[in-house]
Amino acid sequence: MAVSVENKVKKAITNYRTGKIFFPSNFSKFGTSTAVRQALNRLEDDEFLLRLAHGIYLYPKRHPKFGILHPSIEEIAIAIAKRDKARIIPTGIHALNKLGLSTQVPMNVVYLTDGSSRSIKINKGSIKFKKASPKLLSVKSDKIILIIQALKELGQENINSKVKERIKQILLTVDKDVLTHDIKLAPQWITEIIKKLIEQ
Structure with a gap:
């Protein structure tokens, strides 16, 4: 059964372009949460997927010279917000950067959100979601x-x-x-x- 879940997950992923971010919830229709996680772990072991953080996987895009092209912290944050159907608001240096007022690209970003508060470690950086005020x-x-x-x-x-x-x-x-x-x-x-x- 686990093999069939793995095959279903793999087939579903190949319908998308490389560079896409996936979560276990994307494959909930293929089996139990345990079976899906085991399938994703095996696909990671086979280097078909790259784990960016706990429960966050990348269908990697490979460049002949630079190797795997990693998504930006912002792309990961947007993918998480889309999954959670939440709104996110850039803060600090990230907000300055998006307005063209700073060339600095922060590795540790903080977003205000109407979703749940949490911190996620990504490689050498981190994403922090904090509750935004209703105002x-x-x-x-x-x-x-x-x-x-x-x-x-x-x-x-x-x-x-x-x-x-x-x-x-x-x-x-x-x-x-x-x-x-x-x-x-x-x-x-x-x-x-x-x-x-x-x-x-």
């Missing part, structure tokens, strides 16, 4: 959420003209009604900065 989750625009997180990371005293110019460019792409709604949900000092940039 922040009420923000409609992902761009405004990123701006809020990025400005929080920089701090009120470190918002220079370069940062303001970049944020102004992003604000121009946000729907005006959404913008009016969202800035009321930001911390007061961030609301004031955004209002001044809109008025300029």
